[in-house]
Amino acid sequence: MSADCETCPANTALAQMGLDVSAFDHLVALAGNPNTGKSTVFNALTGLKQHTGNWPGKTVTRAEGGYQFQGKRYKLVDLPGTYSLLSASQDEEIARNFILFGQPDCTLVVTDATCLERNLNLVLQVLEISDRVVVCVNLLDEARRKGLSVDTRQLARELGVPVVGTAARSGEGLGDLLTAVADVAGGRVAVAPRRVAAHSALESALQELLPLIEAAAPGLPNPRWVALRLLDGDQRIRQALLNGELNDIAQRQREAVRRFSRKMAVEGAQ
Amino acid sequence: MTTQPAPTGADALLARAEALRQALPENFRDQLVQSLYAEAEGVARRAVHPAGERRRDWDGLLDRLVTSPIFGLPIMLLILAVVFWLTITGANVPSALIADALFWFEDQAAALFTALGAPWWLTGFVWHGVWRGLAWVVSVMLPPMAIFFPCFTFLEDLGYLPRVAFNLDWLFKKAGAHGKQSLTMTMGFGCNAAGIIATRVIDSPRERLIAILTNNFVPCNGRFPTLIMLATVFVAASFPPALASVAAAGSVVMVVLVGVLFTLAVSALLSRTLLRGEASAFSLELPPFRRPNLKQILYTSLIDRTIFVLWRAIQTAAPAGAAIWLLGNIVVGDQSLAWHVADFLNPLGLAIGLDGVILLAYIIAIPANEIVVPTMLMVYLGVGMMTDTPGFTELRALLIGQHGWTMLTAVNLMLFSLLHNPCATTIMTMWKETRSLKWTTLGALGPLAIAFAVCFLTASLARLLGWA
């Protein structure tokens, strides 16, 4: 998120969500299951530079905070802790819509190393919405006590996004986490997120919708997710499609890619 | 917001999606979750390996202990008692210190005003009215909350509170409520407004509404001093000295139990009548026990809860202080405005076993319950500002001797204090959390009606039996 782009469509969306877009260089969303030490990670990263309020129009608490890393200012927004992003509950709606419409530069998913399987369910769903994702395998200390070790390189290979192991309570791994977030937010690592193949009937329905979505909002980064939500009957996505919000997201994506390739070309020439 | 026309093909896309949805098997969402979890299982299996020795973990043992039919309840009550003891005894000294400091400042400031030649009413209004109201609320409210909330957060972060909700859920289920309501009730002992915000942990709409609407039946720390004062002055005094303190403590516990009873009864009533058609669901995860992070606890409980509640209370205490001062100092005819109003309310007050002054104090104390007793004493003593409780002997002489209080007055005042309408801060919080005029009105007036009905009943019964 570059601060100079005040007319950027996502900035309007963010302003509606009550975020001051001029005060940071990168926007990072923090997702995760409940009880994974998400708030410990949040506190460890932001320290006392945080404040809490509500999501606009909702009675769901939102914590946000900031930190600086390698000369860039980061804004960290704590999403409600959820098990999934598919149901109609207020928390899940807020989380999935922020990742989709807020267009964070990076979504950091905090997981519990002692029950990774349950947490990966959420990670896989986040990967459907965004490819700018870093997975934080937290509570490594607890996992060690239970006699478990987590192969983060294997995980990163399979998920297609950076994976960092941490024990946020003792500060272990937080430096690596910041670097990984900076790399993803700055577009310095190639991500190839894993997408789950649905069972046959759903998959063929999705495949049928994809070209229609490509036609309505060309270049959308996550057409599969949009297709899935349309099949599910998500009113918010429907509305976003009709009022052109989805097109704006696609537009932004195209511009980001153009900027990125120009930058690569300049750097390559030097 | 963007005001472009709908993109080309959007309508066709929506129509196609709708048609495809109707053709999909009805359980396609189930199957989607299933394939996600199947994938997650595979990935996790390949990435997580056993390593090193599994250390003996105490979690299982601890869990069995705190949920055991024999030890579960005693452990819970013991922890609750310890938290209360810490809060009440721990708050005494800082409360007195803060009160002394703030009232000293009041005296100095008032003296300065007088010295500068300010008219008496300006000095009185600003310092003996507004400032005194603020000072009273801050000194009564701040120390207990600064102790209670960190204790609560500690138990929360430890993982004990979900176990309490788990243990008591059966009881609350019978009343159509959620086990987590036990937690929001406990939070209500600190402050009802905080208790209502805490209902956010209940993710089922109906059970959350029930918890919001009934939180008021738990006496908050603004009402506890009234209960303790009455228990000591009236109940304890009618027992032999050896038993006095036990009797006082016992009667406070009794009142709290009556509150719990009303919570459950009203919850059951609401869930079967007005809230029947609201959405309901139950889910509760029992996270593993974890060593709490003390810095984090202090931060969340002090910044998020204590300061927040205090700020809201200050906003309402200042105008209340002003109103009290005006009522006590505007003289119409031969007596203060306060006495005129109290006389007007007296028949209603007597009908429910109280009197006009008490009702007046409750009306003025709508912004903050802490100032009920000082306001009452101000009117009874005929002084122009809120007044601290004198010694117990003088108090008994004043209330019983001069103003005709009886045991009935004391008992009914305890009941009224427990059941009456929530304070302004709490009502505001109800509104913010429900965004519904209907539920806020019910939450504000329902308890008031109950308080009047119950007090009228006890008063009539006592008179019928010749006790009063």
Next chain:
Amino acid sequence: MNIPLLIVGLAALGAAVFAPRFGLLALGRRFRANRRRIQTEDALKHLHACAWRGQAATLQSLAGALHLTLAGAVRLVGALEAQGLLRVAEDGLHLTLDGEQIAVAVVRAHRLWERYLVDEARMPLADVHYEAERREHSRDVESLGALDAALGYPATDPHGDPIPTARGQIERVESRPLTDWPLDTPARIVHLEDEPAALFAQIAAEGLRPGQTLRVLESAPQRLTLSDGRKTFALAPLVAANIFVAPEPVTGTPTARRLTGLKQGERAVVRALDAGLQGFTRRRLLDLGLTPGVPVTAELPSLFGDPMAYRVRGTLIALRREQADQILISDEV
């Protein structure tokens, strides 16, 4: 002091009666208009129901359904005919296209609300009809669409009846009453007739739900004996005739145990979630990882024994008895 009080009182009384929006007179007017509309909608719904069942609607049937006198029914029919909502023919009363449209909209609202009350408000099936009768009349297209979406576009109501789509299409499911069903052939309940209420209460009390698979074990003139593989039911033919069934498309799940049967310390594998469990609760249980094939251990009973905490995918999840009873399990393989 009494005279000013009197004036204030009179003024308040006057305001209460004549206030433009919330005064008693205005409320009364609105109340009467509302009652007329409700009566109209109920009449159209009755005609629609008769047509759906292939019966003729008559003045008598209308009077019976709406608790009117015959004269009242005549007046109502006259009014509706004048509004162009129905026409009177020799073989009975028929809906016009306009009337049909309103009737279908009311039926849609009714069935969506029933679905909501069962799935989301967790109300017992026997109670929802009455509540939905009340709610079906206060509807606007917008919020009904939102309700439809929030419920996940259900195809049927909790009695198994199809819910009309927003465009007014209704899909008919072929079914036969249980009394016409051959012995020992698996049958899936597709519809429970909810009127008369007394018979329906018996069906609901037995715990029979659409989607359940049954076999008729024995058919005698006084009673039918049924089994769902777990429990046997004995019903009077009069009651059974209100249960409509269709052939079971797939072979039913083998006799399954319920999670409630799992004792502390025992392990099993989840087979499925009961078809009667729908809506948000179903999705939440799935999201918590209770998908078919997952092992569960009954680990920790609470103080009172209910709820019980189960270890699922590494986490302790507390489930109430009613929830655990909706989860089908089998022994580990």
